[in-house]
Amino acid sequence: MSEQTTVPVKLGDRSYDILIGSGLIDRAGQEIAARTGARRVAIVSDENVAALHLQHLTDSLKAGGIESTPILVTPGEKSKGFATLETVTNAILSARLERGDIVIAFGGGVIGDLAGFAASIARRGMGFVQIPTSLLAQVDSSVGGKTGINTAHGKNLVGAFYQPQLVLADTDVLDTLSPREFRAGYAEVAKYGLIDRPDFFAWLEKNWQGIFDGGPERIQAIAVSCQSKADVVARDERETGDRALLNLGHTFGHALETATHYDSARLVHGEGVAIGMVLAHQFSVKMNLASDDDAKRVEAHLRHVGLPVSIGDIPGELPPADKLMDYIAQDKKVARGALTFILTRGIGQSFIARDVPPSAVLSFLQEKHPK
Ligand SMILES: NC(=O)c1ccc[n+]([C@@H]2O[C@H](COP(=O)([O-])OP(=O)(O)OC[C@H]3O[C@@H](n4cnc5c(N)ncnc54)[C@H](O)[C@@H]3O)[C@@H](O)[C@H]2O)c1
Ligand SMILES: [Zn+2]
Numbered sequence: 001m002s003e004q005t006t007v008p009v010k011l012g013d014r015s016y017d018i019l020i021g022s023g024l025i026d027r028a029g030q031e032i033a034a035r036t037g038a039r040r041v042a043i044v045s046d047e048n049v050a051a052l053h054l055q056h057l058t059d060s061l062k063a064g065g066i067e068s069t070p071i072l073v074t075p076g077e078k079s080k081g082f083a084t085l086e087t088v089t090n091a092i093l094s095a096r097l098e099r100g101d102i103v104i105a106f107g108g109g110v111i112g113d114l115a116g117f118a119a120s121i122a123r124r125g126m127g128f129v130q131i132p133t134s135l136l137a138q139v140d141s142s143v144g145g146k147t148g149i150n151t152a153h154g155k156n157l158v159g160a161f162y163q164p165q166l167v168l169a170d171t172d173v174l175d176t177l178s179p180r181e182f183r184a185g186y187a188e189v190a191k192y193g194l195i196d197r198p199d200f201f202a203w204l205e206k207n208w209q210g211i212f213d214g215g216p217e218r219i220q221a222i223a224v225s226c227q228s229k230a231d232v233v234a235r236d237e238r239e240t241g242d243r244a245l246l247n248l249g250h251t252f253g254h255a256l257e258t259a260t261h262y263d264s265a266r267l268v269h270g271e272g273v274a275i276g277m278v279l280a281h282q283f284s285v286k287m288n289l290a291s292d293d294d295a296k297r298v299e300a301h302l303r304h305v306g307l308p309v310s311i312g313d314i315p316g317e318l319p320p321a322d323k324l325m326d327y328i329a330q331d332k333k334v335a336r337g338a339l340t341f342i343l344t345r346g347i348g349q350s351f352i353a354r355d356v357p358p359s360a361v362l363s364f365l366q367e368k369h370p371k
Helices: 025-036 047-063 082-094 109-124 135-141 171-176 179-196 198-213 216-235 242-247 250-259 269-286 292-304 321-330 358-368
Strands: 004-009 016-021 040-046 067-073 102-107 127-132 146-151 154-161 166-170 338-344 350-356
Touching (some): 025 047, 025 102, 025 127, 025 166, 040 082, 047 067, 047 102, 047 171, 109 135, 109 154, 135 171, 135 179, 166 171, 166 216, 179 242, 198 216, 242 338, 250 269, 250 321, 250 338, 269 292, 321 358
Parallel strands (some): 040 102
Antiparallel strands (some): 004 016, 338 350
16 A cells, blocks of 8 residues: 555546545645645634644645645634634635635634635635545545534534535644544544445454554555545435435434533544444344344444443433434434434445334334433
8 A cells, every 4th residue: 555545536527636645734735736726825724733733734835836824713613603604704805815726624524614615605616625634524524525514503504515626635644633533533434334345344343453553554544435435425416315325323423412412522423423323233233124243243343442332331411312312303314204314234234214213213212221
């Protein structure tokens, strides 16, 4: 496996490349200048990422002949809202960017979603480049063009499909990510194996340590993840069908995030997804779709890497099962009384089930979360 690899995202005239590898920030200026022709950029980042990596990026851009203006926001999900969107959009306009210049999202998924949406509305659409810095952002949020913010009505309810022109995933920046955030991103990596790549899941069971340690396995795992997501997005950019498979584990996971009030001290997104994927497999067993051995294998691997795997693993009090069920029903995947769930026939055999009876989900939750 080489130190660098390219995954193309094929979307007609909106196609772009994802470059994945070690040392990519060093080459960011050169790559962006060559591929976009930009001479001036705004770098949207959060204070954590900026303190660690902004100088490095700015120097690289300068070496490529690109002048940059940093726009920094407070780290965390709260920055993904109307107030920060206004600040960031105004700052982009103040930076005197012209047509052909670009907005760079330099951070985790919060920054990617926020900066991407700002790029889509400033001057009716600026050039946009993603330089994701969390594992979750490198394997998931920076790919596929979903951008947006949260509102009082819920998460991600205002936004746009807006594809970047380039994604640069420098795998070295992940070394400064906290172990907990790294593990949370790993849940989304495992997700691609569980959706439709059983061989990849088996490979992860053997090679996960190399991914965590920054070995060549890290680049390979990120590349397979991006390729998996790119394939789904190329088939169904606007989520009218297959793209929903990417929500494996997310219906249960979102309910748990709501139940913990998005308190990252208790649960971060990827942890909710890890528990949610285990629950989705166990529920599939209960529905006589999948074997108990497969459900146990998923649980064992995620536990082995240090992720939470059951509702009981979440610290603090949680509302009872019927309340969790209310949160599930409020989730966007409800159609006329029946629930849409991503269920599975086994590892790597997930499918979209559109007629899951709520009563079956409730009795399953009561089993898993007795009060
Ligand atoms: N657009 C999509 O398709 C999509 C998909 C999945 C998730 N998301 C969104 O992504 C967001 C979650 O993303 P996230 O988990 O990256 O959260 P995040 O952006 O909040 O980053 C997590 C934490 O890690 C820090 N961080 C990031 N990179 C770092 C680095 N290299 N070194 C040290 N610290 C670093 C951040 O400052 C933050 O404190 C959510 O808002 C979610 O809705 C979007
Ligand atoms: Zn997710």
